[in-house]
Amino acid sequence: MIVRARAPLRLGLAGGGTDVSPYCDVYSGRVMNVTIDRYAYAIVAAGNGRETCFHALDVRHEETHSCDNNVAGGGPLQLLKGVYARVSRDFLRGEQPSLSVKTFSDAPPGSGLGSSSTMVVALLQAFVEYFSLPLGEYEVAQLAYDIERKDLKLAGGKQDQYAATFGGFNFMEFYADDRVIVNPLRIKDWVWAELESSLVLYFTGVSRASADIIDQQSRNVGDKNQASIDAMHQLKDEAIQMKECILKGDLRRLESTLQAGWVAKKKTATSISNPLIEQVEKVAFANGARAAKVSGAGGGGFMMFLCSPEQRIGLTRALLEQGGSVLDFHFTQQGATSWRIT
Incomplete structure (x- = not known):
């Protein structure tokens, strides 16, 4: 049996x-x-003998581990190994089954589209399907968070x-003690x-590590930096x-919002914007953009x-001259899903 998930x-x-x-x-x-409609994909199938193979197809990283030893964490395949280890511990009584685990994504890490967390959700969804685990949407999303963050x-x-698990347009509320409410x-x-x-969705061509920015935002809140906290409130x-x-269809107000x-977000950490981003933004506004983020x-x-x-074509041409690329996409209502190939 082969299980696929996205x-x-x-x-x-x-x-x-x-x-x-x-x-x-x-x-x-x-x-x-x-x-x-751009996805992270995971494939889980039976392995060979007493070994599990982890393979990130898009970045060409592969590791094989003995099922008789604990899978070592870290490295470029840490998301795959982290999900495997947590599922083995929590749902398989510590047994480490022989599996083939493969992944690939439509977006590179550091894209700003939530690619790493989405990959964890896709992996978990594949394991849920493969082992028939009794996990609903909230449980999958919370477990994905626990694996990645904790x-x-x-x-x-x-x-x-939560976005990857539920799909669609969602207004989300986050509280203490990991309490989350998703409002589709x-x-x-x-x-x-x-x-x-x-x-218009434009890729700058620069992937970035979000950890430093997030750490600075967290420090600003922990240090009670009032300017940063006020920006977060905004x-x-x-x-x-x-x-x-969005609910009322007030698109003019949506643009100003x-x-x-974006203006408020730049106040939460100094490295959120940079000369490249500012230059692209300047070009975009000179060619029909009404809002940027x-x-x-x-x-x-x-x-x-x-x-x-009607200004999409001109804006797209101007952005392409900046050296990046424009991604064609559509919104999607469906969240994480999985299926079996027998």
Whole structure:
């Protein structure tokens, strides 16, 4: 039997960063995001003998480990090994089965689309299917968070795991003690189509490590840096406003909300923006963009721009002259899913 799974990547529309501890533990967080038809994939099948093979196909990393020894953590395959180790410990009574575990993604690490967390969700979904584990959406998302943030000690927030698991447009609330509420939004068809037609997604060509930015944001909150905390409060308010704009179809206000959120986000850490991002943003506004934002923690990865649909072509041409690439995409309603090949 072969099990395949996939989980969708996400665009952070508003509130990103307020899902990161300690801010969400002290003040609570609010995030608005949507998933797109770009995915992280995982494949689980029976292994050979008493060995398990981990293989990240897109980055060409492969490791084989004996099932008689604990799988060593760390390294470029730490996400695959981390999920395997946690599932073995919590659901298989410590037994380490012989498996073949393969992954690949439609986006590179550091893209700002939540690719690492989405990969953990896809892996977990594949293990849930392979071993028929009794886990629902909230349990999968929380376990993915625990593996990435607690087991592997990787810096980051909570929204990516929940976005990948649930899919669609979601307004999310984050509280102390890892309490999360996901509110799926029912979007009018014309709003869905107009927003999708108005959004240009541009890859700067620079992948970035989000950990340093997230660490700085967390330190600013822990050190009670009031300017940073006030900016985080504003980000949370922008998420609430973004939800209202999308539900009401107020796209003009949505543009100003997205832009205000980007301005506030740049105040939470000094490395969120840089000369490259500022230059691309300047070119975009000179060619029809009405709002701009970096998806994810910042520093690089994907930037999103809102414009009128008839200006997409001109904006796209101008952005391509900056040396990056433009990603064609559609919003998707479906979250993580898995299936069996017998």
